Amino acid sequence: MTKTSECRLCLQRKELRESHVLPEFLFTQAYDNKHRFYGLSSIEGRGIRLFQKGLRERLLCGDCEGRLSVFEQHARGVLYGGAPISVQDLRDYIVVGNIDYRKLKLFLMSLLWRLDVSSLPRFKGTPLDPCHRERLRKMLVEENPGATWEYGCMITRLVHEGKPLAGLITPVFSCKVLGHWAYAIAAGGFVFTFVVSDHEATVAEPAFLQLDGTLRVPCKEFTQIPFLMRHAMAIMKTNMGKELPGGKA
16 A cells, blocks of 8 residues: 655645755756766765665655646746747846746745755755745645745856856755845855845845846856855865765766
8 A cells, every 4th residue: 555644735635746956957067977966965974875766755645746846847938948038148146038937936935835845955054934935835835925025035047167067966045134034045056145034125135036037147156155155165074084975987
């Protein structure tokens, strides 16, 4: 007999899938030519692990997987090409237009929610307040993207010495800024910074995806982002002298 458990999204007892916490397309740039990537922790005692697929766990039923996959497809097209969008390069940032607000916003909200409900230690950060976790879940079930400021996300293109830095995937980092909680993660060549609050974040709102389908995406050097530099230094200190498993790529 097939074992069933409660789907974390719809709360129905169903057979659960091995769900990606981060969509597979965000891992693509991290793979070497043998389709594998290394997991390095900044926590002493955790070894270097070799992965050949993005990290997954049993979270969602097939129906909810299918629902979120529609939003993921649009997000992949926006971030990596393929979606019918417009792009205006203004040197320090680009302005992306013709985005489907509903699809991309729900994708971003699902990313925040999955990172929060995940039990995988490599992603864990400060948990959301339970009321925000439940509100996010209900909005995803209802496919309600909310207003611009509700769980808004700033997307930053990440580079190092002028080249895209797509192979870096970090845990979630959080801090409080001007009365709002900010949660940030680097993955797939971008930094996703979510602002979670009970009231409108007017200072940050212009950087969020807008209702008319436009989004400003700044480009930042890795070394100019303090939390990434601190994480990189901790990784180097913890893993110095260790050999990579699996041999050379």
